[in-house]
Amino acid sequence: MTSPSTIKPKFLSKSNELGVIAVGFSGGQCKPGVDAAPTALISAGLLTQLKEDLGYDLFHDNTVHSYASIIPASDPDYRNMKNPLAVSAVTQRLSQQVYEHAQQGRCVLTLGGDHSIAIGTISGTAKAIRERLNREMAVIWVDAHADINTPESSESGNIHGMPVAFLTGLAVEEREDVFGWVKADQKISVKKLVYIGLRDVDRGEKEILRDHGIKAFSMHDIDKHGIGRVMEMALGHIGTDTPIHLSFDVDALDPQWAPSTGTPVRGGLTLREGDFIAECVHETGSLVAMDLVEVNPSLEAVGAAETIRAGCSLVRCALGDTLL
Amino acid sequence: MTSPSTIKPKFLSKSNELGVIAVGFSGGQCKPGVDAAPTALISAGLLTQLKEDLGYDLFHDNTVHSYASIIPASDPDYRNMKNPLAVSAVTQRLSQQVYEHAQQGRCVLTLGGDHSIAIGTISGTAKAIRERLNREMAVIWVDAHADINTPESSESGNIHGMPVAFLTGLAVEEREDVFGWVKADQKISVKKLVYIGLRDVDRGEKEILRDHGIKAFSMHDIDKHGIGRVMEMALGHIGTDTPIHLSFDVDALDPQWAPSTGTPVRGGLTLREGDFIAECVHETGSLVAMDLVEVNPSLEAVGAAETIRAGCSLVRCALGDTLL
Amino acid sequence: MTSPSTIKPKFLSKSNELGVIAVGFSGGQCKPGVDAAPTALISAGLLTQLKEDLGYDLFHDNTVHSYASIIPASDPDYRNMKNPLAVSAVTQRLSQQVYEHAQQGRCVLTLGGDHSIAIGTISGTAKAIRERLNREMAVIWVDAHADINTPESSESGNIHGMPVAFLTGLAVEEREDVFGWVKADQKISVKKLVYIGLRDVDRGEKEILRDHGIKAFSMHDIDKHGIGRVMEMALGHIGTDTPIHLSFDVDALDPQWAPSTGTPVRGGLTLREGDFIAECVHETGSLVAMDLVEVNPSLEAVGAAETIRAGCSLVRCALGDTLL
Numbered sequence: 019m020t021s022p023s024t025i026k027p028k029f030l031s032k033s034n035e036l037g038v039i040a041v042g043f044s045g046g047q048c049k050p051g052v053d054a055a056p057t058a059l060i061s062a063g064l065l066t067q068l069k070e071d072l073g074y075d076l077f078h079d080n081t082v083h084s085y086a087s088i089i090p091a092s093d094p095d096y097r098n099m100k101n102p103l104a105v106s107a108v109t110q111r112l113s114q115q116v117y118e119h120a121q122q123g124r125c126v127l128t129l130g131g132d133h134s135i136a137i138g139t140i141s142g143t144a145k146a147i148r149e150r151l152n153r154e155m156a157v158i159w160v161d162a163h164a165d166i167n168t169p170e171s172s173e174s175g176n177i178h179g180m181p182v183a184f185l186t187g188l189a190v191e192e193r194e195d196v197f198g199w200v201k202a203d204q205k206i207s208v209k210k211l212v213y214i215g216l217r218d219v220d221r222g223e224k225e226i227l228r229d230h231g232i233k234a235f236s237m238h239d240i241d242k243h244g245i246g247r248v249m250e251m252a253l254g255h256i257g258t259d260t261p262i263h264l265s266f267d268v269d270a271l272d273p274q275w276a277p278s279t280g281t282p283v284r285g286g287l288t289l290r291e292g293d294f295i296a297e298c299v300h301e302t303g304s305l306v307a308m309d310l311v312e313v314n315p316s317l318e319a320v321g322a323a324e325t326i327r328a329g330c331s332l333v334r335c336a337l338g339d340t341l342l
Numbered sequence: 343m344t345s346p347s348t349i350k351p352k353f354l355s356k357s358n359e360l361g362v363i364a365v366g367f368s369g370g371q372c373k374p375g376v377d378a379a380p381t382a383l384i385s386a387g388l389l390t391q392l393k394e395d396l397g398y399d400l401f402h403d404n405t406v407h408s409y410a411s412i413i414p415a416s417d418p419d420y421r422n423m424k425n426p427l428a429v430s431a432v433t434q435r436l437s438q439q440v441y442e443h444a445q446q447g448r449c450v451l452t453l454g455g456d457h458s459i460a461i462g463t464i465s466g467t468a469k470a471i472r473e474r475l476n477r478e479m480a481v482i483w484v485d486a487h488a489d490i491n492t493p494e495s496s497e498s499g500n501i502h503g504m505p506v507a508f509l510t511g512l513a514v515e516e517r518e519d520v521f522g523w524v525k526a527d528q529k530i531s532v533k534k535l536v537y538i539g540l541r542d543v544d545r546g547e548k549e550i551l552r553d554h555g556i557k558a559f560s561m562h563d564i565d566k567h568g569i570g571r572v573m574e575m576a577l578g579h580i581g582t583d584t585p586i587h588l589s590f591d592v593d594a595l596d597p598q599w600a601p602s603t604g605t606p607v608r609g610g611l612t613l614r615e616g617d618f619i620a621e622c623v624h625e626t627g628s629l630v631a632m633d634l635v636e637v638n639p640s641l642e643a644v645g646a647a648e649t650i651r652a653g654c655s656l657v658r659c660a661l662g663d664t665l666l
Numbered sequence: 667m668t669s670p671s672t673i674k675p676k677f678l679s680k681s682n683e684l685g686v687i688a689v690g691f692s693g694g695q696c697k698p699g700v701d702a703a704p705t706a707l708i709s710a711g712l713l714t715q716l717k718e719d720l721g722y723d724l725f726h727d728n729t730v731h732s733y734a735s736i737i738p739a740s741d742p743d744y745r746n747m748k749n750p751l752a753v754s755a756v757t758q759r760l761s762q763q764v765y766e767h768a769q770q771g772r773c774v775l776t777l778g779g780d781h782s783i784a785i786g787t788i789s790g791t792a793k794a795i796r797e798r799l800n801r802e803m804a805v806i807w808v809d810a811h812a813d814i815n816t817p818e819s820s821e822s823g824n825i826h827g828m829p830v831a832f833l834t835g836l837a838v839e840e841r842e843d844v845f846g847w848v849k850a851d852q853k854i855s856v857k858k859l860v861y862i863g864l865r866d867v868d869r870g871e872k873e874i875l876r877d878h879g880i881k882a883f884s885m886h887d888i889d890k891h892g893i894g895r896v897m898e899m900a901l902g903h904i905g906t907d908t909p910i911h912l913s914f915d916v917d918a919l920d921p922q923w924a925p926s927t928g929t930p931v932r933g934g935l936t937l938r939e940g941d942f943i944a945e946c947v948h949e950t951g952s953l954v955a956m957d958l959v960e961v962n963p964s965l966e967a968v969g970a971a972e973t974i975r976a977g978c979s980l981v982r983c984a985l986g987d988t989l990l
C-alpha cells in the first residue's frame with residue numbers, strides 16, 4: 019500500500035539506509051517480558067515492511083541482543099538504583115552500536131526493551147551527530163512519563179524512570195561502571211528536549227521540568243490545542259536546522275490502543291495521534307534515530323497483538339509511511 | 343504525583359477548605375443504585391486524595407446522607423412528578439447543608455446521587471454567594487441531557503430531568519413542600535447558565551433552550567471547534583468576575599469511559615475532554631462549588647470501577663489536580 | 667427527541683419527500699452478508715425514525731431488492747473484474763431507480779449493499795441533476811478506501827474497489843453489459859469529488875489521486891486540522907451552488923464504532939466525527955442523495971448491532987437530525 023518516502027533527510031548522508039538494533043533487555047524495570055518485544059515486532063513483519071514497502075536497505079545483525087555476557091552475576095542496589103551495573107553495561111554497549119550506525123550517516127532504529135535503553139541510544143546518536151555535523155541534536159520524548167527522575171528523587175529505583183536525567187546531566191555519577199561513561203559529547207541539552215503526551219509525572223519531576231524550563235506538552239495541552247497545533251509548537255521549538263532523535267514509549271498511547279505495557283496510564287494518545295506525531299517528525303526531514311520501547315507482549319494477553327501492531331505503525335509512520 | 347493547586351480562588355475566603363456532602367439519594371429517577379455512589383467514590387480514595395495530594399482541609403460529617411427520616415411514607419405523583427415530596431424535602435435540606443459551607447467562604451463538593459439533588463446544591467450556593475459577595479453566580483452544567491423539563495413537558499416524570507427548570511424559575515410551583523421553598527435568592531439566571539456536552543435533548547427542551555437563548559455547547563460544537571475553543575467560549579460567556587458552580591453529570595462522558603450510569607448516551611465526551619473541562623474551570627479561580635452526580639455503581643457491573651475512577655478524576659481535576 | 671430539519675434544501679423541489687431504495691446486493695466483493703444490511707437497518711427502526719421524528723414522506727416500495735432475476739447464471743471474470751455482468755446489470759437497474767426519484771426533485775437514500783452500488787446511485791443522481799438543474803453535482807465520498815482502482819490496477823478484482831474509476835471516466839469500457847452503459851451525462855468530474863477519511867489507499871490509487879489533483883482528506887488531515895476545519899475546507903472546495911451526493915462507506919468509521927464491515931481499517935473516524943460530517947453536509951442544504959454502504963451484519967457478531975446503530979445515526983444526521 020505504501021511507497022518509499024519522498025522526504026529528503028537533511029542530516030543523513032545515506033538516506034536509504036537504516037541501521038536496526040534489537041534490544042531484548044528489561045533490566046531498567048521489574049516486569050519480565052519487555053525483552054520479548056523486538057522478536058514480537060519483527061515477527062509481526064515490521065522489518066519486512068520497512069524493506070519492501072518503504073524501500074530501506076536494512077543494516078541489521080539479525081540478532082536480538084540480550085547482552086547476557088556483560089550482565090554481572092551480582093548487581094546490588096546503588097544510590098537507590100536497581101540493577102545499576104547491568105543497565106550501565108548494556109546501555110554503554112548499545113551506545114557504541116548506535117554510534118557505529120549513526121556515524122556512517124544512516125538513520126538508526128532501536129527496538130527495545132524498556133526505556134532505560136535510551137541512555138544508550140541517545141548518547142550514541144548525540145556523539146555521532148556532534149562528530150559528523152558539529153551540531154547538538156534535539157530529542158522528542160513521547161511518553162506518559164517524564165523519565166527524568168534522579169536516583170534520589172525516584173521512588174521505585176527503576177532506571178527506566180531516569181534515562182533523561184542521566185542524558186541531560188541532571189543526574190551525575192562518577193563511577194564509570196554506573197553511567198560515569200556518559201561523557202559530555204554524548205549528552206543532550208534540556209533546551210533541546212521536548213516532551214509529548216505526559217500525564218503521570220512525579221512531584222519531583224514536575225519541579226525539574228519547571229526549574230529547567232523544559233518544553234513539555236501534556237495531554238491537557240493536546241486537548242487544548244489539538245495535536246496538529248501541538249506538533250507545530252513542538253517542532254517550532256526545535257527549529258528546522260536541528261537533527262531529531264525520536265524516543266517513543268508505547269505507553270504514551272492510551273491503554274485502549276496499547277494495553278500491553280508495563281506502566282499503562284489512562285487518558286493517553288489515540289493511535290491516530292501517535293501516528294500523527296511520528297508522521298510529523300518524518301516530514302521534518304530531520305529524523306536521525308528512533309527508539310520504540312516498552313512494548314511488553316507478555317502483559318495483557320488479550321491486548322498484546324494490538325500493542326505490537328500499534329508499535330509497528332508508529333515506526334512505519336516515523337520512517338515515511340503515509341496515508342496518501 | 344500531584345500537589346496543591348497554585349491557582350488563587352477569587353471568590354472563596356478560605357481557599358484551603360473544602361466542604362464535602364455525601365448524598366445517597368436516588369429518588370429523582372427510577373433506577374436503584376445511584377445512592378451508593380458516594381460510598382463507592384470515597385472507598386476509591388477520593389477524599390484521601392483531596393486531602394493528601396491536593397492539600398485540602400476537608401469539612402465532612404463522615405456521613406452518607408440518605409435523609410430517611412424526612413422522606414414521607416406516601417408520596418403520590420403531583421403534576422406528573424414522581425416522588426415530589428421526597429425530592430423536595432431532601433433538596434431543601436441539602437440546600438441548607440450546602441449553604442452552611444458556602445456562606446463560610448469555602449468551596450463545596452457534593453457527591454450524588456441523581457441530578458435532582460442539584461436543586462439543593464445550586465440553590466444553596468446561589469444564596470450564599472448573593473449574601474457574601476452580592477453577586478449572581480453562573481452554572482456550568484456538563485451533561486448529555488439538558489435536565490430543563492418542566493413537570494408538564496417531561497415524559498418520564500423523573501425530577502432528575504427537571505432541576506434546571508426549577509432553579510431558573512422556568513418551572514414554578516406554589517406548594518412549599520413541592521419546591522415552593524426555592525425562593526428568588528436561591529435561583530439562577532438563564533443568562534448565567536452554560537451547557538456542555540448535550541446530545542440527548544427532548545423536543546420541548548430544545549424549544550426552551552432556543553426561546554431563552556441559553557448558551558449550550560452540544561457534542562456537535564465540541565467536534566466543530568475542539569474542546570479547547572469551546573471552553574474559551576463557555577468561560578468567555580460567563581466572564582472572569584462571576585463565581586461558578588460546576589454541576590457535572592457523569593453521563594456527559596461517553597459510555598466507553600462511564601458506562602455505569604442510569605441514562606448513558608453514545609457519542610459523549612472522552613475522559614480527556616471531561617478532565618479538560620474540569621481543569622479549565624479550576625484554572626479560572628472562580629469555582630465555588632461542584633456536584634458530581636449519576637454515578638451508579640450497580641449498573642454495568644463490568645464498568646462500575648471505571649466509572650468511579652472517571653468520577654474521581656473529574657473531581658480531582660476541578661479541584662486543582664494538574665498533569666504538570 | 668428530534669424534529670424536522672429547519673434547513674431549506676436548495677436543489678430539491680420536494681423538500682419533504684425522501685425516495686428510499688433498499689439494495690440487498692453483495693456482488694461487488696467476496697464476503698456474504700452485506701446484502702442483509704438494508705433489512706437490518708430497517709428493522710432497527712431507521713425508516714420509522716425518518717418518517718416520525720424527521721417528518722419525511724417516504725417513497726419506498728417496501729422491497730429489499732436482490733435483483734435475482736437480472737443476475738446471470740454464468741459471470742466469468744473480465745478484465746480482472748469479478749462478477750462483471752452481475753454488478754453492471756444491478757447498478758444499471760439501480761441507476762434507473764435512483765434517477766426516477768431524483769428527477770422528481772426528491773432526495774434519494776440508498777441503503778446498500780457493498781460500495782459497487784454507487785455506480786448505480788451516483789450515475790442516477792448525476793443524470794437527474796443535469797436534467798433538472800443543468801448542473802454538475804459534487805460527490806463527497808467518506809471511506810477508509812478510495813475505491814478508485816481501475817480493473818487493471820486492482821489487486822483483488824472486487825468491483826467495490828472501482829466505482830469511482832467508472833463514475834469519473836478513469837476506467838473506460840466499451841461493452842454495454844460491463845459498465846459501457848454509464849454515459850457522459852451520468853458521470854462526475856474528478857474536480858467535484860472530495861474524499862474524507864482515507865487511510866488505506868493502494869499505491870496505484872495514490873498515483874491517480876495525485877495525478878488528477880483529487881481533493882482528499884486523509885485521517886492525517888483530520889488529526890492535523892480537526893474535523894471542523896476539514897469540513898470547512900471540503901465544503902469550500904465544492905462551493906455553495908453545487909448539489910451534493912454523499913456516499914458514506916461505514917468502514918470510514920473506526921472499527922471501534924463499526925466493526926461489522928467487510929474491510930475494517932484501524933485509525934478511523936469516531937462516530938462523533940462521522941455524525942459531524944453528515945450534519946455538516948445536511949446544513950449546506952445542498953444534499954440531493956445519500957448512500958450508506960458496507961454494513962455487514964453477519965461479520966463480528968458482537969459488533970453488528972453497534973454497526974447498525976452507527977449506520978442509522980449517520981443517515982439520520984445527514985437527513986437533518988440535530989442535537990439541539
Ligand SMILES: [Mn+2]
Binds near residue numbers: 161
Ligand atoms: Mn512511560
Ligand SMILES: [Mn+2]
Binds near residue numbers: 178
Ligand atoms: Mn518511558
Ligand SMILES: [Mn+2]
Binds near residue numbers: 593594
Ligand atoms: Mn444526564
Ligand SMILES: [Mn+2]
Binds near residue numbers: 591
Ligand atoms: Mn443530568
Ligand SMILES: [Mn+2]
Binds near residue numbers: 809
Ligand atoms: Mn471502504
Ligand SMILES: [Mn+2]
Binds near residue numbers: 781826
Ligand atoms: Mn467504499
